[in-house]
Amino acid sequence: MPDTHDAPDARDPLENWTPTGIDVTVPSIARIYDYLLGGKDNFAVDRDVATQLLGAAPGLDEAAVSHRAILARGVRFLVDQGVRQFVDLGSGLPSAQNTHQVAQATAPDTRVVYVDNDPIVLAHGRALLAENDRTTVITADMRDPVGVLAHPDLNRLVAMDQPIGLMLLGVIHHINDDEDPSGLVKRYLDALPSGSWLFLTHFLAVGAESEALERVMQGSHKTGRFRTREEIEGYFAGLELADPGVVYLDLWRPDEPLDADSLPQNRRLVLGGIARKP
Numbered sequence: 001m002p003d004t005h006d007a008p009d010a011r012d013p014l015e016n017w018t019p020t021g022i023d024v025t026v027p028s029i030a031r032i033y034d035y036l037l038g039g040k041d042n043f044a045v046d047r048d049v050a051t052q053l054l055g056a057a058p059g060l061d062e063a064a065v066s067h068r069a070i071l072a073r074g075v076r077f078l079v080d081q082g083v084r085q086f087v088d089l090g091s092g093l094p095s096a097q098n099t100h101q102v103a104q105a106t107a108p109d110t111r112v113v114y115v116d117n118d119p120i121v122l123a124h125g126r127a128l129l130a131e132n133d134r135t136t137v138i139t140a141d142m143r144d145p146v147g148v149l150a151h152p153d154l155n156r157l158v159a160m161d162q163p164i165g166l167m168l169l170g171v172i173h174h175i176n177d178d179e180d181p182s183g184l185v186k187r188y189l190d191a192l193p194s195g196s197w198l199f200l201t202h203f204l205a206v207g208a209e210s211e212a213l214e215r216v217m218q219g220s221h222k223t224g225r226f227r228t229r230e231e232i233e234g235y236f237a238g239l240e241l242a243d244p245g246v247v248y249l250d251l252w253r254p255d256e257p258l259d260a261d262s263l264p265q266n267r268r269l270v271l272g273g274i275a276r277k278p
Contacts, residue, residue, distance in 0.1 A: 029223070070250075077242070100135040136154075236273060248268055
């Protein structure tokens with residue numbers, strides 16, 4: 001990807017904008033991710049945290065691109081399984097290959113609800129989706145499953161008696177241990193009908209590098225936990241995992257054959273998988 005990280009002034013359209021209801025001194029997970037993807041919807045505080053993360057794990061921006069790529073592959077897989085409605089929790093800022101774009105390219109009748117608690121996500125999302133009546137963005141806290149699933153805009157598009165693709169990409173690792181991440185995932189799954197799918201990715205604890213990244217995240221925005229493979233696999237308990245199981249993102253049904261041994265360390269920091277609720 002092009003290196004835009006050394007020229008913040010050239011990619012700074014928000015700096016002269018005074019947002020309403022947004023504390024620009026507090027970093028946002030969505031905007032940090034946007035910066036790592038080469039986006040422009042971020043503030044200086046977000047870029048500062050991203051720079052620290054890149055210092056702890058050079059090549060982390062490449063890992064962010066890899067994370068975006070599995071979204072497209074996973075959504076295409078779910079559409080192939082007949083899924084026609086998605087709830088994308090912690091969706092982040094619009095980028096290339098958004099969930100609705102991937103799904104509706106194959107199945108135009110697919111409905112998609114994006115959920116995020118960042119007001120900038122809502123503003124950009126609504127502009128992007130102004131003429132798409134099968135997709136919406138709602139501002140809500142994903143830690144409140146009852147409130148999210150009862151939201152009128154969600155229920156306008158999503159039928160709770162039909163299979164749902166529940167997307168938790170890069171978000172559960174921002175739920176701290178004392179917030180019961182496993183219980184949160186289970187509460188969502190318990191509310192979904194049989195035949196629904198869980199699509200989840202999560203930071204993997206690998207030693208010194210992930211520990212350094214976790215220190216940066218916990219110091220900047222008090223979230224970001226790297227968990228063990230066993231903990232991550234536990235989110236899929238009771239579900240039917242699709243092949244190849246819970247793996248490094250690049251190894252989940254790659255578009256071209258990939259030698260697992262050739263993966264650099266910065267591509268071994270996240271695991272992902274997709275599983276069906278029986």
